[in-house]
Amino acid sequence: MNLNVVRDTESDWPNAIPSMEHFEKCIGDLGIINDTPVVLYDNNEDIGMYSVARAWLLFKLFGHTHVAILDGGIPSYLKSGGPTESGPPHTPQSATYKASFIKVDEIRSYEQMLFNFKEKLEQVVDARPAGRFNGTEPEPLRFAYLPSGHMIGSYNIPYGKFLRSDTKTMKSAEELKIVFQEAGVDLDKPVVASCGSGITACWIVVAGLLCGMKSVPLYDNSWTEWVHITPADTKTVGVKGVDMK
DSSP, X not given: OOTXXXXXXXXXXXXXXXXXXXXXXXXXXXXXXXXXXEEEOOOOTTTSOSSHHHHHHHHHHTTOOSEEEOTTHHHHHHHTTOOOOOSSOXXXXXXXXXXXXXXXXXXXOHHHHHHHHHHOOSEEEEOSOHHHHHTSSOOOGXXXXXXXXXXXXXXXXXXXXXXXXXXXXXXXXXXXXXXXXXXXXXTTSOEEEEOSSSSTHHHHHHHHHHTTOSOOOXXXXXXXXXXXXXXXXXXEEOXXXXXXX
């Protein structure tokens, strides 16, 4: 599943959620039908899991019931003795896939986030590394034209804190609750997830649900959108990676 394809390619923002029709086509092209059990994993031997939570959330947003994440990704799978094969990827036979719905109440728009900034109804939790959040390190290369920094009043939990350092598997629910608490986040109050462009924020969604929260909405376009169009008094900005003058 190529997340560079399964997105709104007409949007100004890099990882915007696709339309229902585009999602249906992308998933159907993979040979998946509505009752196909889907297990998602990251094929990254170094970090274990990264973008797989985004893929999982997309399936959930469009109503796919049987979808799971392979905990720890390929590294954990190999350590457990799981079989693999080499050679060119399988070419799936296209199928007809019909999304059940899109959970719009699980997505936050810019307008909703600006209202929340003023009314402070939901805690905004940002999954980017601390340096990017604090504005002491630049955004990654493809977003280097943006200053780093954060939405005023938001909390920072780099997504890697949800994973065990040795196995890169997800921490237990009790351990995850401690991670949130240490960051100052009150799990008895609503949480909305953010990051750079909507990828690692999905780990906040996963972690919150594992902690027993009923809902953790995603600010899909995240910092990329916020830093572009909000007034200066809504954000703290830091360094840029490149000079765009």
